[in-house]
Amino acid sequence: MPAEKKGTTTNIYGEVDQIIKERLSQFNPDDIVDFRSDTVSKPTxxxxxxxxxxxxxxxxxxxxxxxxxxxxxxxxxxxxxxxxxxxxxxxxxxxxxxxxxxxxxxxxxxxxxxxxxxxxxxxxxxxxxxxxxxxxxxxxxxxxxxxxxxxxxxxxxxxxxxxxxxxxxxxxxxxxxxxxxxxxxxxxxxxxxxxxxxxxxxxxxxxxxxxxxxxxxxxxxxxxxxxxxxxxxxxxxxxxxxxxxxxxxxxxxxxxxxxxxxxxxxxxxxxxxxxxxHFPNLNKDHAAAKILGQRLEEMGYKLIKRVDTNMVWVEDSEALISLNEMAKEVASYGIKISGSSRFVIHLGNRDHVDRLTNAMQEIIEKRKNGGVINAI
Ligand SMILES: Cc1ncc(COP(=O)(O)O)c(C=O)c1O
CATH class of the missing domain: 3.40.640.10 (Type I PLP-dependent aspartate aminotransferase-like (Major domain))
Known part of the structure; x- marks a missing residue:
C-alpha cells in the first residue's frame, strides 16, 4: 500500500480520531463537586x-x-x-x-x-x-x-x-x-x-x-x-x-x-x-440541605430563606468572606459554588456536604489567622 498522503479522507479521519482520543483522556469530570445548581447533576x-x-x-x-x-x-x-x-x-x-x-x-x-x-x-x-x-x-x-x-x-x-x-x-x-x-x-x-x-x-x-x-x-x-x-x-x-x-x-x-x-x-x-x-431519594437531598444550612449558620452566615427542600440561601457576608471570594477559594478544593447566595443539593453532591463545609471552615480560619476577617 502506498503511504497515505496528508489530506486524504482516511488521513483526516485518523487525525480527528487522535485529537478526540487525546482530549478525552484529559477529561476528569468526576472529581469536582458542584453546589451551584441541581441542573449540573449528571446521569449515574x-x-x-x-x-x-x-x-x-x-x-x-x-x-x-x-x-x-x-x-x-x-x-x-x-x-x-x-x-x-x-x-x-x-x-x-x-x-x-x-x-x-x-x-x-x-x-x-x-x-x-x-x-x-x-x-x-x-x-x-x-x-x-x-x-x-x-x-x-x-x-x-x-x-x-x-x-x-x-x-x-x-x-x-x-x-x-x-x-x-x-x-x-x-x-x-x-x-x-x-x-x-x-x-x-x-x-x-x-x-x-x-x-x-x-x-x-x-x-x-x-x-x-x-x-x-x-x-x-x-x-x-x-x-x-x-x-x-x-x-x-x-x-x-x-x-x-x-x-x-x-x-x-x-x-x-x-x-x-x-x-x-x-x-x-x-x-x-x-x-x-x-x-x-431518584424521585424516591429526594428526601436525602432535603436532609443534606438542612445540614448544610445549619453548618453555614454555625459559620456565621445568615439564612435568608427557609430550607424546605434542596436549596440553601444565605446572606452574602463581607465580614466573613464574600461568597464570590469563597467561590474562588473553594475551587482549589475541587468544589464549585455559585458565588452568590444559593447552594443547591442534588444526587451528585448530597454525600459531600462535609467536604464543602470543611473547606469553607478552613478558608475562614486561614483568613482569620491572616487577620483579614473581622470578628463575628
Ligand atoms: C423553576 C425552573 N423552571 C424552568 C427551568 C428551565 O429548565 P431548563 O434549563 O431545562 O430549560 C429551570 C432551570 O433551572 C427552573 O429552575
Missing part, C-alpha cells in the same frame, strides 16, 4: 446502562414506545389526560404559555421571582406577543396570594393588555408553595375564567417533602411542567401535562419550535429511570 452509570435498554421508534409517527410510556406515566402521575416530552424546562413552560394564549393584547401574571419572568429571555413576548405582570409577595410572606394577584390583575379596557393566564412556580427558590394557597389561587382563577399554569420543575421536591402526591398538586392547574434534569438527574428532558386538547395544540407548537423528536426513547428512558430510582 446505572442510569446510562438503563438508557441503552429502552426500545425506540420514530416519535414523529407516535411510534417511540419509551416516549409514549413516559408520557402516559407522567400524565397518570399528574392526573391529566395527556402529556408531552420536551427537551427542556424552558421549552415546556414556553409551549404551555403559547398554547394557553390566543392573540394580543394580553398578559401573563406571575411571581416576580419566577423562572418564566427572569430567566426565559422574555420568551412569551416573542412567542405570544404577551406582556408579563410580575407580582411580589406582600410583606412578610414568601409566596404570592390571592390579594396580591387581585391587586395586580390587568382588567380589559381599550388601553390594557388584560391578564389571560396566571403562572405559578413550585418549589420557588426551594421553598414550597402551600397547597391551601394554591387551592385559593385556583378558585380565584376559575372565578375569572383564567387558566393556571404551574412551572413544576421541582414539584417532585415539594411532593417528596410534603407527601402530597403530584396529582393532588396538579389538579389545581390546567397545565403542569415537570423537569427531569434537575434533582432527578436525567441528562435532559421535561414533560408538559394537561388536557388532551391542550397537549395536541402544544404538540403543534412544539413542531413549530423545531422541538419534535425522532428516536428519543433512550432519553425518555433516563426520565423513567429517574422516576423509579
Amino acid at each position: 452509570k446505572e442510569m446510562i446502562a438503563a438508557m441503552y435498554t429502552y426500545p425506540v421508534g420514530d416519535d414523529g409517527y407516535g411510534e417511540d414506545p419509551t416516549v409514549n410510556l413516559l408520557e402516559q406515566t407522567v400524565a397518570e402521575l399528574a392526573g391529566k389526560e395527556a402529556a408531552m416530552f420536551v427537551a427542556s424546562g424552558i421549552m415546556s413552560n414556553q409551549l404551555a404559555l403559547r398554547s394557553h394564549l390566543q392573540a394580543p393584547p394580553h398578559s401573563v401574571l406571575c411571581d416576580a421571582r419566577s423562572h418564566i419572568f427572569n430567566l426565559e429571555c422574555g420568551g412569551v413576548a416573542i412567542h405570544a406577543g404577551a406582556l408579563m405582570t410580575p407580582v411580589r409577595p406582600s410583606k412578610g410572606r414568601t409566596y404570592i396570594t390571592v390579594p396580591d394577584i387581585e391587586e395586580a390583575l390587568v382588567h380589559t379596557s381599550i388601553y390594557s393588555a388584560p391578564t389571560k393566564l396566571i403562572a405559578l412556580e413550585n418549589t420557588l427558590d426551594g421553598e414550597i408553595l402551600p397547597i391551601e394557597v394554591i387551592q385559593e389561587i385556583h378558585e380565584f382563577a376559575k372565578s375569572k375564567d383564567l387558566p393556571l399554569h404551574l412551572d413544576g420543575a421541582r414539584l417532585w421536591n415539594a411532593s417528596r417533602e410534603t407527601g402530597i402526591p403530584i396529582k393532588e398538586y396538579a389538579k389545581y392547574f390546567d397545565s403542569v411542567s415537570l423537569c427531569f434534569s434537575k434533582g432527578l438527574g436525567a441528562p435532559i428532558g421535561s414533560v408538559l401535562t394537561g388536557s388532551a386538547e391542550f397537549i395536541n395544540r402544544a404538540r403543534q407548537w412544539r413542531k413549530i419550535f423545531g422541538g419534535a423528536w425522532r428516536q428519543a426513547g433512550h432519553l425518555a428512558g433516563a426520565c423513567l429511570y429517574a422516576l423509579q430510582n
